[in-house]
Every structure is written in C-alpha cells, then in structure tokens.
Amino acid sequence: xxxxxxxxxxxxxxxxxxxxxxxxxxxxxxxxxxxxxxxxxxxxxxxxxxxxxxxxxxxxxxxxxxxxxxxxxxxxxxxxxxxxxxxxxxxxxxxxxxxxxxxxxxxxxxxxxxxxxxxxxxxxxxxxxxxxxxxxxxxxxxxxxxxxxxxxxxxxxxxxxxxxxxxxxxxxxxxxxxxxxxxxxxxxxxxxxxxxxxxxxxxxxxxxxxxxxxxxxxxxxxxxxxxxxxxxxxxxxxxxxxxxxxxxxxxxxxxxxxxxxxxxxxxxxxxxxxxxxxxxxxxxxxxxxxxxxxxxxxxxxxxxxxxxxxxxxxxxxxxxxxxxxxxxxxxxxxxxxxxxxxxxxxxxxxxxxxxxxxxxxxxxxxxxxxxxx
Numbered sequence: 001x002x003x004x005x006x007x008x009x010x011x012x013x014x015x016x017x018x019x020x021x022x023x024x025x026x027x028x029x030x031x032x033x034x035x036x037x038x039x040x041x042x043x044x045x046x047x048x049x050x051x052x053x054x055x056x057x058x059x060x061x062x063x064x065x066x067x068x069x070x071x072x073x074x075x076x077x078x079x080x081x082x083x084x085x086x087x088x089x090x091x092x093x094x095x096x097x098x099x100x101x102x103x104x105x106x107x108x109x110x111x112x113x114x115x116x117x118x119x120x121x122x123x124x125x126x127x128x129x130x131x132x133x134x135x136x137x138x139x140x141x142x143x144x145x146x147x148x149x150x151x152x153x154x155x156x157x158x159x160x161x162x163x164x165x166x167x168x169x170x171x172x173x174x175x176x177x178x179x180x181x182x183x184x185x186x187x188x189x190x191x192x193x194x195x196x197x198x199x200x201x202x203x204x205x206x207x208x209x210x211x212x213x214x215x216x217x218x219x220x221x222x223x224x225x226x227x228x229x230x231x232x233x234x235x236x237x238x239x240x241x242x243x244x245x246x247x248x249x250x251x252x253x254x255x256x257x258x259x260x261x262x263x264x265x266x267x268x269x270x271x272x273x274x275x276x277x278x279x280x281x282x283x284x285x286x287x288x289x290x291x292x293x294x295x296x297x298x299x300x301x302x303x304x305x306x307x308x309x310x311x312x313x314x315x316x317x318x319x320x321x322x323x324x325x326x327x328x329x330x331x332x333x334x335x336x337x338x339x340x341x342x343x344x345x346x347x348x349x350x351x352x353x354x355x356x357x358x359x360x361x362x363x364x365x366x367x368x369x370x371x372x373x
Contacts, residue, residue, distance in 0.1 A: 127161025147174020
C-alpha cells in the first residue's frame with residue numbers, strides 16, 4: 001500500500017483496503033493476516049516480504065504495494081455514510097458465528113439494517129429466477145411459515161424464488177436477510193429497490209463487496225456461499241439443470257449444512273435440477289415442519305401480546321375449538337400447517353374453523369390462511 005495520510009490506519013481501514021485489492025480473496029487475506037499478525041502489518045510490508053511469505057505471487061504483491069488506499073477509503077467512507085451502512089469485520093464480536101465457521105468467511109460485511117443474535121436461527125430459501133406460479137407460492141408460504149416460528153429467512157434477492165422468499169417473510173412480519181452479489185450502492189436487480197428498503201427495515205441486506213461493485217457474474221457464486229453460510233440449512237424450491245441455486249446447495253453440503261428440496265413437476269424444465277437433488281439425497285420436504293423436525297429445532301409458534309390476550313378468553317369454545325385457536329395468530333396460518341399442528345382430520349378442522357368464524361374469533365384471508373380477528 002502506498003504511504004497513507006491516515007495516521008495510524010485503523011483495523012477497519014485495513015480490512016476495507018485488503019478486501020478491495022484485486023487478486024485478494026478471503027482465504028489469502030486470512031493467511032496474510034495470520035502470517036503478519038495484523039491487517040495493518042500486511043499493508044505496511046514491502047512487496048518483496050509479501051512474496052517471501054509464499055502466500056501471494058509477485059503480481060498480487062504489487063497490487064497490494066501500489067494500492068491507492070487514501071483515495072479508496074475517502075470515497076468508500078462517504079458512500080458508507082450516505083447509504084447508512086455498517087461495516088462488520090471478521091474479528092468483530094457482532095460477526096455471525098455461523099458464517100465464521102465456513103472455510104472462507106468474508107473478511108468484511110457491509111450491512112444495511114441490523115444482523116441480530118436471533119438470526120443464528122436461519123434457513124435459506126433459494127431457487128430459479130424464472131419461477132413458476134407454483135414455485136413463487138411455495139417460497140412465500142414456506143418463508144411465512146418459518147417466520148411464524150421466529151426463524152430468519154435468508155436468500156439472495158434475485159428475481160423469482162429469492163424475491164418470493166423475502167416477500168413471504170415481510171408479509172409475515174418476520175426477519176429476513178438478503179445477500180447481494182454487488183455493492184450496496186449498486187442494487188441488483190434494480191427493480192428490487194423497494195423490497196431492498198423493506199428488507200433493510202425488517203432485517204438486513206448484506207454484501208462482502210465494496211460499495212460500488214457491479215453485479216458481475218463471477219460475484220454470485222461468492223454470494224451463494226454466504227447465503228448458505230448464514231443458514232442452518234438450504235431449501236431449493238425450483239431449479240433448472242444449471243441453476244445458481246444448485247451452487248448454493250453445493251456450498252451448503254461443503255459447509256456441512258442440510259439441503260432440502262421441494263419436488264416439482266416432472267415435465268417442467270425449472271424442476272429438473274431440484275428433482276435431481278432429491279435423487280442425489282437431498283431431503284424431500286412438503287412443509288416447514290419437515291425442516292424443523294430434521295434439524296431438531298425445538299420451537300414454539302410466536303404470538304403477539306394481543307394474541308396472548310385473546311387466547312386467555314376461551315369462554316364459549318369447545319375443547320376442539322380451543323386447540324385450534326391456540327395455534328392461530330394475528331399474522332395468519334395456512335390451513336395445511338394448521339392441520340399438521342392440530343393432528344386432526346380435515347372434517348373436524350373445517351368444522352372448528354367454521355364455528356370460530358361464526359363466533360368472530362378468526363377470519364379467513366386469501367390463500368387459505370386463517371388469522372385471529
């Protein structure tokens with residue numbers, strides 16, 4: 001790095017600079033810091049010493065030595081401030097423990113919104129950009145179901161299944177995290193600006209790339225490893241033979257995570273990849289409970305304080321109606337999920353729902369959802 005006017009250069013400065021230098025990836029950065037002890041030291045040594053470490057070739061050592069750090073940092077900090085972004089370094093206490101465990105964790109994360117401790121309980125939902133109506137419906141339904149149990153939904157904010165997963169979480173008023181393959185000052189796809197803002201309010205949008213990084217094709221596989229790295233498991237809803245979602249599934253397997261697949265139509269091109277995943281051993285699922293059970297998560301359906309007050313009043317209800325009402329929140333629950341939770345016949349459930357509707361305790365929403373009034 002060329003001599004800096006910043007005196008002394010901070011830990012954050014050094015991480016931002018290393019992350020921006022061409023040819024340096026997470027693995028090399030980690031090795032350099034381990035060898036030279038601090039990120040500041042890596043930037044202060046000569047190209048000759050860098051090459052002598054055996055970690056980088058002469059060309060990349062030259063990139064490090066010649067990098068214009070002051071100009072980069074001045075512009076980067078201005079963008080970080082303008083877009084209200086926080087930067088988390090790998091050695092920060094707030095860095096995701098799940099992500100820290102992967103082989104190549106990003107040295108820095110640019111964060112719009114907030115990553116919270118509760119986000120350690122997260123599931124990734126990914127799939128085709130050219131999603132069918134069925135795929136979009138499933139992604140939204142699964143996402144809302146997980147959020148109803150306090151599980152954060154992670155995806156890549158791409159068109160199709162990713163966007164549907166985020167939308168389902170937002171409609172359920174749950175937490176969701178989007179991982180971009182571009183800088184946070186270069187929203188991609190551009191039409192997702194509105195959902196970008198909504199995700200930042202309800203969770204976080206994150207990227208490992210400097211603020212103005214363009215959405216280059218080579219960035220998305222790197223993005224995908226973070227999607228799986230932040231999650232306990234990955235669900236693939238729809239995927240063609242060469243879908244990027246399959247790359248996320250591969251990363252999940254490499255990271256020791258569970259991979260789940262929602263079966264698709266056998267004659268649909270957008271289902272070929274996901275159906276192949278099932279043949280290769282991915283766990284076939286049909287509802288959120290399959291995932292929760294497989295992961296061994298002991299969770300209770302989250303209810304608001306208003307729901308709790310409503311549930312205290314069981315007067316005039318049969319035992320069957322009480323059991324059904326206990327599982328319905330103001331956010332809504334799908335009839336299929338309700339049937340699984342109550343473990344009663346469809347006929348008995350329908351009768352209880354009709355009775356509760358007539359007693360003005362619940363209302364039916366579009367999409368076979370039921371919510372407390």
